[in-house]
Amino acid sequence: MYWRYLTRAARRCSVHTTSSRTVGWWDHVAPAAKDPINGVTEAFLADPSPFKINLGVGAYRDDKGRPVVLQCVREAEAKIAGSEFLESISASVSTKMVEESVKLVYGKDSDVVKEGRSAGVQALSGTGACRLFAEFQRRFHPESHIYFPDPTWSKYVCSSSFGFLQVLVQFFQVVKCLSDNEIDVQISIFSVIEVQSCVLYSHHNIWRDAQIPERTYHYYDPDSKSLDFAALMDDIKNAPDSSFFLFHPSAHNPTGVDPTEEQWREISYQFKVKGHFPFFDMAYQGFASGDLDKDAQAIRIFLEDEHLIGCAQSYAKSMGLYGHRVGCLSILCVDSKQAAAIRSQIQQIARAMYGSPPVHGILLVETILSDPNLKSLWIDEVKIMADRIQRKRTTLRQNLEKLGSSLNWEHITNQLGMFCFSGLTPYQVDRLAKEFHIYMTQDGRISMAGVTTGNVNYLANAIHEVTRSEQETAKILCSISV
Numbered sequence: 001m002y003w004r005y006l007t008r009a010a011r012r013c014s015v016h017t018t019s020s021r022t023v024g025w026w027d028h029v030a031p032a033a034k035d036p037i038n039g040v041t042e043a044f045l046a047d048p049s050p051f052k053i054n055l056g057v058g059a060y061r062d063d064k065g066r067p068v069v070l071q072c073v074r075e076a077e078a079k080i081a082g083s084e085f086l087e088s089i090s091a092s093v094s095t096k097m098v099e100e101s102v103k104l105v106y107g108k109d110s111d112v113v114k115e116g117r118s119a120g121v122q123a124l125s126g127t128g129a130c131r132l133f134a135e136f137q138r139r140f141h142p143e144s145h146i147y148f149p150d151p152t153w154s155k156y157v158c159s160s161s162f163g164f165l166q167v168l169v170q171f172f173q174v175v176k177c178l179s180d181n182e183i184d185v186q187i188s189i190f191s192v193i194e195v196q197s198c199v200l201y202s203h204h205n206i207w208r209d210a211q212i213p214e215r216t217y218h219y220y221d222p223d224s225k226s227l228d229f230a231a232l233m234d235d236i237k238n239a240p241d242s243s244f245f246l247f248h249p250s251a252h253n254p255t256g257v258d259p260t261e262e263q264w265r266e267i268s269y270q271f272k273v274k275g276h277f278p279f280f281d282m283a284y285q286g287f288a289s290g291d292l293d294k295d296a297q298a299i300r301i302f303l304e305d306e307h308l309i310g311c312a313q314s315y316a317k318s319m320g321l322y323g324h325r326v327g328c329l330s331i332l333c334v335d336s337k338q339a340a341a342i343r344s345q346i347q348q349i350a351r352a353m354y355g356s357p358p359v360h361g362i363l364l365v366e367t368i369l370s371d372p373n374l375k376s377l378w379i380d381e382v383k384i385m386a387d388r389i390q391r392k393r394t395t396l397r398q399n400l401e402k403l404g405s406s407l408n409w410e411h412i413t414n415q416l417g418m419f420c421f422s423g424l425t426p427y428q429v430d431r432l433a434k435e436f437h438i439y440m441t442q443d444g445r446i447s448m449a450g451v452t453t454g455n456v457n458y459l460a461n462a463i464h465e466v467t468r469s470e471q472e473t474a475k476i477l478c479s480i481s482v
Contacts, residue, residue, distance in 0.1 A: 036056075036441050036442065037056050037057065037058070037441065040054065040056030040057075040439045040440060040441060041054065041056060041057060041439075043433065043439055044056070044439045047437050047439075049437040051436070051437050051455075051458060052437040052438070052439070053065075053437065053438045053439065053450060053455050053458070053459060054439050054447075054450055055438065055439060055440040055446045055447050055450040055451070055459075056439055056440050056441055056445075056447060056450075057447055057449075057450070058253070058317070058418055058419065058447055058449075059316070059317060059320070059322050059447075059449065060317060060320060060385050060418075060449045061449045061450055061452075062388075063388065063452050063453050063454075064452065064454070065450065065452050065454075065455070067320070068320055068385075069320060070319060070320050070378065070381045071377060071381065072319070072368050072374045072375075072377040072378040072381060073319060073320060073321070073364060073368070075374055075377070076363075076364045076367040076368050076371075076374060077364065079367050079371075080360075080363045080364065080367055094121075094122050094362060096366050096370055097122055097328070097362050097365050097366040097369065098120040098121065098122060098328055098330070099113075099120075100365075100366065100369035100370055101120065101313050101328035101330070101365075101369070102118045102120050102328075102330050104285065104292060104296065104313070104369075105282065105296055105299055105311050105313065105330065106118070106296075106299065106300065106303055106332075107293070107296070107300060107303075110300075110303065112303065112332060115335070115336060116336040116339060117332060117333050117334070117335060117336060117338075117339055118330045118331070118332055118333065118339060119330065119331045119332075119333055119338075119339040119340070119341075119342035119343040119346065120328055120329065120330035120331075120343065121328070121329055121330075121343060121346045121347055121350060122326070122327070122328055122357050122362055123312070123327040123328055123329045123350070123357070124325045124327060124354065124357055125314045125315075125316050125322075125325040125326060125327040126281060126282075126283045126312045126313065126314030126316065126327050127202075127206065127314075127327075128325065128327055128329075128354075128357075129312030129313065129314070129327045129328060129329035130203065130206045130207075130281060130312045131206050131209075131210070131353070132329050132346055132349055132350060132353075133279060133310055133312065133329055133331070134146075134206050134207045134209075134210035134212055135210050135349050135353075136331075136342075136345065136346055136349060137207075137210070137212055137244060138210045138211055138212055139345070139349075140345075141244070144212065144242075144243070144244055145212065145213045145214065145215050145240075145243060145244065146207045146212050146213075146214055146215070146244045146245075146246060146279075147214075147215050147216065147217045147235070147239060147243060147244065147245045147246065148203050148204065148214060148215070148216050148217070148246050149216070149217060149219035149220070149232075149246070149247070149248070149252070150216040150217065150218060150219050150220065151219070151220060151254060151255065151443070152202070152203045152204075152216075152219075152246070152248070152253070153202045153203055153248075153253040153254065153281070153283075203246060203281070215239075217232055217235035217236065217239070217245070218231030218232050218234070218235050219232055219252075219255070219257075220255045220257055220421070222423070225257075225411035225414075225415075225421065225423055226257055226411070226414070227257050227258075227259060227263070229259065229263055232267075233266065233267070233270060236267065236270050236271070236274065236276065237270060237273075237274065239274065239276065241274050241275050241276075242274075242275045242276065242277070243274070243276050243277070244276070244277045244279060245271075245276055245277070245278055245279065246279050246280075246281060247278055247279070247280050247281070247298065248280070248281055248282075248283075249280045249281075249282050249285075249295065249296065249297075249298040249299050250282070250284060250285065250287075250288040250289070250294075250295035250296070250297075250298065250416070250417065251283075251284035251287045251288040251295070251416050251417025251418060251419075252416075252417070253283065253284070253417070253418070253419055254419050254421055254441075254443060254445040255415065255419070255421040256415030256416050256417050256418075256419050256420055256421055257414075257415055257416075257421070258288065258298075258416055259298070261297060261301070264297070264298045264301045264302075265301055268301050268302050268305045268307065269305070271302070271305075271307060272305060272307070277307075277308065277310070278302055278307060278309055278310070279309075279310040279311070279312075280298070280299055280309065280310070280311045280312070281311075281312045282295075282296070282299070282311060282312065282313050282314070283312075283313075283314045283316070283317060284317055284318070284417050284418055285313070285318055286318050286379075286382035286383070286385075286386060287317060287318065287382070287385065287386050287389070287416075287417045287418055288386070288416040288417045289386065289416070290382065290383040290385075290386035290387055290390075291383070292379060292382065299311060303332070307332075308331075308332050308333065308334070309331070309332040310329075310330070310331045310332070311329070311330050311331075311332075312327065312328075312329055313327055313328040313329075313330070314326075314327045315327065315361070315365050317418065318382055319364070319365065319368065319378065321361050321364065321365070324358065324360060324361025324364065325357070325358060325361060326357075326361035326362055326364070326365050329346060331346070389417075389418065389448045389449060390413075392448055392451040392452070392456060393412050393413045393415075393420065393448060394413055395451075395453075395456050396409075396412055396420075396448075396451060396456055396459065396460055397409045397410070397412040397413050399456060399457055399460035399461075400412075400460050400463060400464055403460060403461065403464040405464050405467065405468065406468075407467055411423065418447060418448060418449060419445050419446065419447060419448065420445070420446040420448050421443075421444065421445055421446075422440075422444040422445070422446050422463070423444055424440075424444035424463070424466070424467070425444065426442045426443075426444075428444070428466045428467065429441075429442055429444055431466045432462055432463070432466055435462075435465075435466075436458075436462035436465075436466075438459060438462055
């Protein structure tokens with residue numbers, strides 16, 4: 001009886017102790033910072049204004065601002081209706097989708113395709129493909145780094161309650177009424193101000209979670225709003241031999257600035273000299289020029305120069321399959337034997353992460369790419385989407401120039417693809433949201449798919465208003481300082 005009492009007491013004590021220990025298991029976990037794109041969408045949806053515009057989401061919209069289901073997708077849906085592949089993806093379907101994806105990247109008649117030198121697997125869109133490669137890099141090159149362009153998809157997003165004061169410093173610099181030393185002093189004043197939040201997203205997060213150290217290389221020049229090619233080449237030359245570099249082969253996100261063909265050739269040559277490995281994240285094939293082959297030109301230049309290459313592909317934008325998470329990871333190898341070995345390793349990584357990908361999206365992509373008529377229809381629809389975005393670039397620039405803006409807006413039409421890196425400051429972006437109900441990310445990236453015939457005039461007037469008033473303020477302050 002006595003021992004029974006002690007046993008019960010010990011159990012009660014054990015339960016009490018365990019409860020006490022488990023109460024604090026997750027007390028130290030703070031909320032994650034909001035994704036900037038989701039934050040833009042949430043603010044847009046909460047705004048009751050009939051004039052509101054969402055320029056944050058990187059997915060295609062028609063000229064009424066509506067999501068689009070491509071006709072090739074509708075016809076592919078009809079073809080796969082009642083498909084027997086409901087439990088897991090068929091090996092033959094998966095292989096066919098990968099084979100057709102590889103042709104889009106390297107060319108249907110390339111030796112890579114003929115010789116089976118590409119190790120490819122289906123992935124959870126472009127993000128999943130990048131994550132698979134990052135883990136593969138960690139396993140087989142654990143001491144390596146990855147170099148990202150500055151900026152890339154996405155970048156540091158910081159917020160501060162002193163945005164307006166920081167913008168005033170930019171005013172002085174723009175109108176050249178402060179010397180470089182005076183500008184440095186002004187900027188140093190704000191360096192002691194506490195930034196409320198600063199978050200890192202996307203490419204950086206993917207490789208960071210794979211425990212691959214990240215570095216950046218120069219890419220975008222904010223003054224000229226173009227490629228800083230000289231600095232980019234210097235960074236390639238100065239990086240340790242055999243470094244990993246990530247490139248956007250076309251329609252760079254977020255800047256819309258791409259190297260020229262000649263510049264890509266110089267980059268490729270220098271990669272040969274240094275022994276670097278190029279990894280391409282191709283999320284917008286077709287959106288830069290409307291031509292799938294032209295948008296793959298950078299990769300094919302590296303292929304001509306006999307580089308080994310890695311590539312992440314996504315069909316989220318080009319086929320409008322954002323919610324289906326369909327993508328492909330391919331790694332170019334020296335021969336088919338090496339390709340088989342690498343493919344098996346990537347498949348093992350994928351199985352540990354998520355098992356197998358959703359079946360429906362893969363069936364859609366495989367059906368479209370392997371059916372000549374559907375593929376031809378898709379190519380035509382990609383061209384239609386790219387042309388509409390380019391027309392809206394032209395219209396937006398023309399409207400700003402007609403309003404008499406003193407700023408140079410040539411970069412709107414010089415840039416390519418889904419996005420326009422507008423050059424708007426965080427303060428101007430805040431004004432657009434608060435005063436004009438126009439929403440975009442804090443770095444001033446405009447999703448051109450959200451610009452329509454019905455809102456482009458309103459958008460141009462709003463941008464002109466927020467940039468004009470600050471230019472006038474800057475001139476007044478400079479006249480006072482003089």
